[in-house]
Amino acid sequence: MVLHAAPLLLDGGLGTYLEAQGHDISGPLWSARVLRENPALIESAHADFFAAGAQVATTASxxxxxxxxGEEAETLLRRSVAVARDAAGGAVDKHGALEEYLVAASIGPYGAGPGEGTDYDGAYGLSREELYRWHARRVAVLADTDADFLLAETIPNVDEAAVLLELLSAQPKPFALSITGAIAADPVKLMRVIDLVNQAPRLGAVGVNCVSAPHALGVVKTLRAATDKRLLACPNSGELWDHGAHEWRPAPAGAVSLAEAATDLVAAGASLLGGCCRVGPTEIRQLRTSILRATSDSFGQ
Known part of the structure; x- marks a missing residue:
């Protein structure tokens, strides 16, 4: 990954953005359903995030x-990277080559597959060996694409983090790890992950996603005190997902937005910033404005 004076700006929540546009992401495939049926819509969504100021498209994988x-998974994994790469190429054509447009191949947790809602609590009941077998082929396929780096994101399970760091360290591309849920909320689990991170010399960045902006700030501060890795933060909108009702609840009154938290996240050491669920191009544009203001103010001091 290339070092930047300002933080590298990732995109927001691809799946929830597609949903906000009226596309059906229900069922076990989520945004991959759109990737499967109409990949042009995925490319268009990536383009919207680039137009809002994002420098990284996170694939629909x-x-x-x-x-x-089954075997169709390999086709869709490769398609997800190709579609994001096309969008990045279009962004260069539109905005010029002065910007850097990258593709991050997304690797979701076991809970996002057959885990039946365990993607935030990490209560899988699986051994490391089982998790290794489950993740290995997907990592291998994505490593064999032209993605710029691999991003294991929304990881809620310490054993899963260990397995992914092992698999990612054995492939040639740069990679990053982003935790959430049960790890981010538990100081003991977080320190266990930090120990793993500090034993992974090729890890390019570590961070947190899909928690509120204030929670992300706390995690970033903890990480900064315990590791010299580059730090990543991709908070959600602050709204709360009601798993039972399958609907979003409003953010608590007075909740700090991602854009409002940007200055503190940068000051705390986050050098890769973006959004997660319910963060669309509008919020990414606001985040970019906040980042530019924060970094220009720091240069002026």
């Missing part, structure tokens, strides 16, 4: 798994 899709 998060929920593409071999146990759900």
């Amino acid at each position: 998060y929920q593409v798994t071999f146990d759900v899709l």
Whole structure:
């Protein structure tokens, strides 16, 4: 990954953005359903995030798994990268070559596949060996694409983090790890992951996603005090997902937005910033404005 004076800006929540546009992401495939049926819509969504100021397109591979899709999974994994690469190329054509447009191949957690809602609590009941077998082929396929780096994101399970760091360290591309849920909320589990991170010399960045902006700030501060890795933060909108009702609840009154938290996240050491669920191009544009203001103010001091 290339070092930047300002943080590298990732995109927002691809699946929830597609949903907000009226596309059906219900069922076990989530955004991969759109990737499967109409990949041009995925490319268009990536283009919207680039137009808003994002420099990284995160692929629609998060929920593409071999146990759900069989051999078709490899086709869709490769398609997800190709579509994002096309969008990045279009962004260069539109905005010029002064910007850097990258593709991050998304690797979602076991819970996002057959885990039946365990993608935030990480209560899988699987051994490391089982998790290794489950993740290995997907990592291998994505490593064999022209993605710029691999991003294991929304990881809620310490054993899963260990397995992914092992698999990612054995492939040639740069890679990053982003935790969430049960790890981010548990100081003991977080320190266990930090120990793993500090034993992974090729890991390019570590961070947190799909938690509120204030929670992400706390995790970034903890990480900064315990590791010299580059730090990543991709908070959600602050709204709350009601798993039972399958609907979003409003953010608590007075909740700090991602854009409002940007200055503190940069000051805390986050050098890769973006959004997660319910963060669309509008919020990414606001985040970019906040980042530019924060970094220009720091240069002026």
